[in-house]
Amino acid sequence: GAGVSQSPSNKVTEKGKDVELRCDPISGHTALYWYRQSLGQGLEFLIYFQGNSAPDKSGLPSDRFSAERTGGSVSTLTIQRTQQEDSAVYLCASSLARGNTEAFFGQGTRLTVV
Amino acid sequence: KQEVTQIPAALSVPEGENLVLNCSFTDSAIYNLQWFRQDPGKGLTSLLLIQSSQREQTSGRLNASLDKSSGRSTLYIAASQPGDSATYLCAVPNTGNQFYFGTGTSLTVIP
Numbered sequence: 001g002a003g004v005s006q007s008p009s010n011k012v013t014e015k016g017k018d019v020e021l022r023c024d025p026i027s028g029h030t031a032l033y034w035y036r037q038s039l040g041q042g043l044e045f046l047i048y049f050q051g052n053s054a055p056d057k058s059g060l061p062s063d064r065f066s067a068e069r070t071g072g073s074v075s076t077l078t079i080q081r082t083q084q085e086d087s088a089v090y091l092c093a094s095s096l097a098r099g100n101t102e103a104f105f106g107q108g109t110r111l112t113v114v
Numbered sequence: 115k116q117e118v119t120q121i122p123a124a125l126s127v128p129e130g131e132n133l134v135l136n137c138s139f140t141d142s143a144i145y146n147l148q149w150f151r152q153d154p155g156k157g158l159t160s161l162l163l164i165q166s167s168q169r170e171q172t173s174g175r176l177n178a179s180l181d182k183s184s185g186r187s188t189l190y191i192a193a194s195q196p197g198d199s200a201t202y203l204c205a206v207p208n209t210g211n212q213f214y215f216g217t218g219t220s221l222t223v224i225p
Contacts, residue, residue: 004157006157033212033213042215042216042217042218043203043213043215045212045213048211048212050211056210056211056212058211059212091157091158093158093213098207098211102148102160102163103148103160103205103207103213104160105150105157105158105159105160106157107156107157108156108157110155
């Protein structure tokens, strides 16, 4: 596609429910990143995928968070038993390869837990 | 761990002024440095990418410089316009698997 696509753009969920956020990276990009941006805060790294390698999950804040990337393309970030502190904008980015290539971000999913 | 700092945190200028945004980083072992803009409630838009071997990169009214040895980058915006109002972020990837982001500079260009 023309850019990184994320869905939904907005999600309101009740505390305790599970949510799934989707990221469709730019075609051919092997590297995919998830970041979280809380209100008034900087960007917090969550997880990184590179091709078919094991993902770097070092940024996931708790075991309620998980992500997968199917077929080296679309990625889904799942948050189980959502809490109010999970409310944030979740941003996905992709790049041709790790490190020395330009990263492109999606428009984000704004998650509100009520 | 890489730490990225941006100064100033906020900047307000009249339309037409030239301005400079600053980014500093603590670990010079970077692949590149990327500048983004973020409009309220939106994602990040890539502005410029400077490879670690480069000193400068230009796109339209934007010019970014990189001094890797001193851990600094500047983003120069010429003839600022109200449409330039946004938050500007710099980011560096290093030997790890993530980009380290600065805290951002919130720019307001007054018509």
